[in-house]
Amino acid sequence: MCKILDKITIPIDLNGTKVNSTFISFYDSEEIQTKEHFVIGLGDFESAEIPLVRIHSECITGDTFHSMRCDCGKQLTEAIDAISNIGGYVIYLRQEGRGIGLFNKFKAYLLQDEGFDTYEANHKLGFISDHRSFDIAADILKALGANKINLLSNNIRKRNALEEAGIEVNEMVSTGVYLNEYNQKYLIAKKNSGNHKLNL
Numbered sequence: 001m002c003k004i005l006d007k008i009t010i011p012i013d014l015n016g017t018k019v020n021s022t023f024i025s026f027y028d029s030e031e032i033q034t035k036e037h038f039v040i041g042l043g044d045f046e047s048a049e050i051p052l053v054r055i056h057s058e059c060i061t062g063d064t065f066h067s068m069r070c071d072c073g074k075q076l077t078e079a080i081d082a083i084s085n086i087g088g089y090v091i092y093l094r095q096e097g098r099g100i101g102l103f104n105k106f107k108a109y110l111l112q113d114e115g116f117d118t119y120e121a122n123h124k125l126g127f128i129s130d131h132r133s134f135d136i137a138a139d140i141l142k143a144l145g146a147n148k149i150n151l152l153s154n155n156i157r158k159r160n161a162l163e164e165a166g167i168e169v170n171e172m173v174s175t176g177v178y179l180n181e182y183n184q185k186y187l188i189a190k191k192n193s194g195n196h197k198l199n200l
Contacts, residue, residue, distance in 0.1 A: 002026045002139045005036075012040075014077070019084050026140055035094040039140060042080060048087030050170050054079035054152040055137045057095040060102055069109065070186055074178035079152055082173075089144065091137050098122070099131025117189035129193065134158050138165030154196045172197075 006025040011018040022041035045051055056079065062072030079090050097105030104125060111121035119129045138161065141149065148168040151159055152175060159169045177198055179187055190196040 002136065003143055012080070014080055014084070019080065021084075024144070026136075026143070037094055037136060037140065038092050039144065040080070040090040040092065041088075042083040042090065043085060043087035045083075045087045045089060050148055050150050051088035051146050052083050052086045052152055052173065053088050053141070053146065053149045054083060054090045055093065055134060055158050056090055057093050057098065057132055060096060061105070068180050068182040069112075070183055071178040075175050078176055082152060088149070089141075089146065091140055093132070093134075093137060095132045098129075099133075100125070100127050112185075117193065118186050119189055119193045130157070134161035135165055138162050138167050141167050154190075154198055156195055156197065 003026070004024055005027060007022060009020065009022045012021045013019075019042065022045070024039040024041060026037045026039070027035065054075075056072075056076055059070060059072035061067040062070045062074075063076050066073050076090070083090060096102050097108070100108070100122060104127070107125055108118065108121035111124050112118060116124060122129055134157070137158075141147065141162070147166070148170055149162075150171045150173055151162070151169050152173045153159070154174055156172075159172055162169055174197060177187070177200065179200060187198060187200060191198040191200060
């Protein structure tokens with residue numbers, strides 16, 4: 001089980017608008033503090049009857065550098081906006097590149113440029129399709145006292161993982177579809193191979 005390590009309330013800028021937010025820090029293990037995950041509490045999160053929750057895996061290329069090869073940055077911005085209006089949490093997991101790390105993701109990009117899709121590229125590098133674990137997200141929700149949530153996601157695997165860990169998912173709320181000429185093949189692979197619910 002994880003526990004809250006630290007908490008700070010600061011405003012963040014969302015498209016020119018100041019949004020009040022509370023950052024809450026967690027490690028993935030109490031014994032071995034390796035990865036610092038964090039939660040952003042948004043809106044009236046402490047009194048929301050059923051908080052809206054986005055489980056977002058770290059994507060430096062999309063979240064920070066606004067790469068158009070994926071939809072991660074757009075989904076994160078959408079989540080902060082939507083959750084600010086309703087009340088809930090963004091759980092930011094340090095699982096770059098679906099768990100294979102940043103530089104392996106760069107290697108996968110080169111394979112994608114050769115014609116492999118995002119999952120095939122992982123396999124060529126010797127990885128499974130998705131190395132992420134969402135057990136830590138369930139532990140974080142339990143530590144926050146959020147045992148019943150609405151999940152902002154197109155990924156049924158996240159719902160299954162949370163429910164298996166004892167979190168009640170009242171409803172799945174679909175994210176937008178951020179299709180462009182650079183991420184079309186990536187999104188098709190997410191739908192066809194990753195079983196994401198995407199209306200392309």
